Amino acid sequence: MSMITCEKLMGAENAAKVVIPSMDPFDYTSTQQGLAIGIVIGFTALAFVILCIRVAGRVSSHQFALDDALVCIAMVLSILETAASYMYIRTNFIGIRWQDIPPHDPVPGLVWNYAIEILYNPILALVKTSILLFLQRLFGHRPGVRRFIVWLNIANIGMMIGVFFGVILQCIPISKTWEPTLEGTCIDRRVLFTVMSSFNIFTDILMLALPMRIFISLKIPKRTKIALMFVFLLGFLTTITSMIRLALLVQGLFMLKTSLNPDANIGFVISAIETNLALITASAPALRPLLRTWFPKMFRVERDGITGNTERRVLGTIATRMTRLKSQTQLQSPTQRQSEEAAMPFNGIIKKTDIVVLRDKGVDNSRPSTAPQGLGSQQQTEKWI
Template sequence: MSGIMDLLQQFPNLPLAQQQEILNSPGMTPPDGVEPNFDHPANRNDLAIAISVICITLVTFSALIRGYSKLFLAKRVRVEDYLGLLAFGGYVGIACTYYMQLHYGGFFVRQWDVRLRDLQVVYEYAIIFALLYHIPMLFAKTAILLEWIHIFVPNHNRARNRFFWLARFMMILNILMYFSVFIAMCFSCIPLKANWTPWLTGKCIDKEALYITTASFNLVMDVFILLLPQRIIWKLQMTRNKKIGVSIIFSFGILSVLCAAGRLYATQHLSYQTKGDTNYGIGPLYLWSFSEVTCVLLVFNIPGMPMAFTEGRLGSWIRKLPKGMSSKNSRAPSTWPRTNRNINEYHSIEGHSHAHLTSMELSNTKDFRTPYNHGPALGDEGIMYLTDYKVGVNDDLRGYNGSNFASYHGPEA
């Protein structure tokens, strides 16, 4: 190994023919009796493609449904929606670097089955992936915490509780951590090109310690985001089944926790450059990281999706499905509830069933376009609702983009 490193250090001064010979040689000395296979090496590219297609499909679908709800049903866009859009842009970037690894290094391909010239590209895009990874994580987690403040502390401009301050603290910590790690990675080697150019002398930091620290922080942050809303959800005055339904909507973060744990494990067991089979170990790191970012974006998108299936043309079509299916398959009368009330009197509490709010002492001439009325932060009775609402027929509340609302009577004694 030392002889190869000495030869690489002299690479710029070698004849062109010898340089090409070195670049076409294996990226690592193979074990005794093993012949490098550059053309058809053993790999798990099929697994990598399947995971990427599933992840990209889920994120794109959920983002489109959320965007439809916000733009055409709620007709209101907040700061967190713009942050979510930036996070999606970063997600597209890491998807591109993911496929560059698929093309040049492959997934679970031994390093001696990769030419040195391709291995350089692998290292370069690994650095780019690590940098781009922080963009969706920074913007998406900040957007999640901002939206949850709007949901669970609707009067946060006037009344701030423990949830508000915990969310704000986590938001600031998230921003500072990801921003500082992004800067550290930009200067992980001076010049940065020394990361993937072995004959270029540079001053480099301990990237292994940096990556493990980042992965550990991701895991801790994902756990806190998962647990943050659960206490309030289980204090809402609604049936246990509805509590479970709302809790599930806000519990998709458990998937990101699992992926963050997998990423930490892959980071700890990665053989870094010049220390072992880096190309083989980098495959699991890509898979866990890409899946983690996917789950974080789903945590942001999913709570804004249910209204698309309960309101507007799509919601109207879905509401007609049970009636049409029952009348088609049976002569018995449809069990779908009939009513002469205006549909605006109803809204979804868990994204599937309808609930009717009564006993609301509100004038039917009021239109609440500012977010929320009362919420879990207050001791008196109020309504927790995902975004906006206005008073409709018979003094009922109708959500604009929503998903969930529930009667709340303050914290339990």
């Protein structure tokens, strides 16, 4: 068995050598550890599949935009976080009872934990920016909503940059992060991670409240409104996971009493669940048009008419309707019409031309438009749904 020699600082003159046996962490496993690895890899794989479906739908419809690119970047970071989480679970003996953990060098586990801390916050921040850009594309024509989205996005990006450098430079020198015995200083990491998690929950709540407030004011059928609110409320699953993670984080950082069994505790996987749930729920609204195309009977959208009967929703604009009208009615060219009028004998009676006006069912074109100011948001939403 190979040996690793670590010097523990006992003073400037005397330094005691502590000999720690070098154990291969891959030789130790348990059912709990296998479950932890399965959860981390399983949620990442599910998020990857859903993201691929989203990207395929966006590319096929020529609608791939910046919000989709940001989610793709977050997915790459999530895959890297999954690899680091796997190594941390192995090297830190997560899921193994403390009585069965052999003496080992803790440095590799702390290094992988440091990598996870760096990757965690940018994933959530990029996903939130993607969602905010999506909401701005839907409802950005409203000045108040646009300002709210812009300021919330600025706060989100600013927090991402600040936390990123705060995590990297949490200890000076940086190597003190995984070598606590080195000389140097560290910030109060308990405050850093608690504030970071609290801010994530706060922004989650604001982002959930915004579309709900807008959907309530839209004049669309109740069934459609409930479906849209359900799709966006899927993000609440991520918020619940964030709250659970914050509770576990506070208990661990501040050494509070907990009812959790310390033996083979796999609460660490909550971070991977949170980040991948964010990716999944962020892709849910983008999947609705694609699912409506694949399963029209299940995801069809209906619109209530003035008479109360369910009518087919008209998606075309006035120009589109005129194009359809022209395609149904054959119009004669001016030259052809003049030749016919020249051949017609004049009998002293003025010629009359009948004009037939076709109207959409349930729409009164004779009255001036009195659409409310929020109609643009409704039309934009209808194009999305």
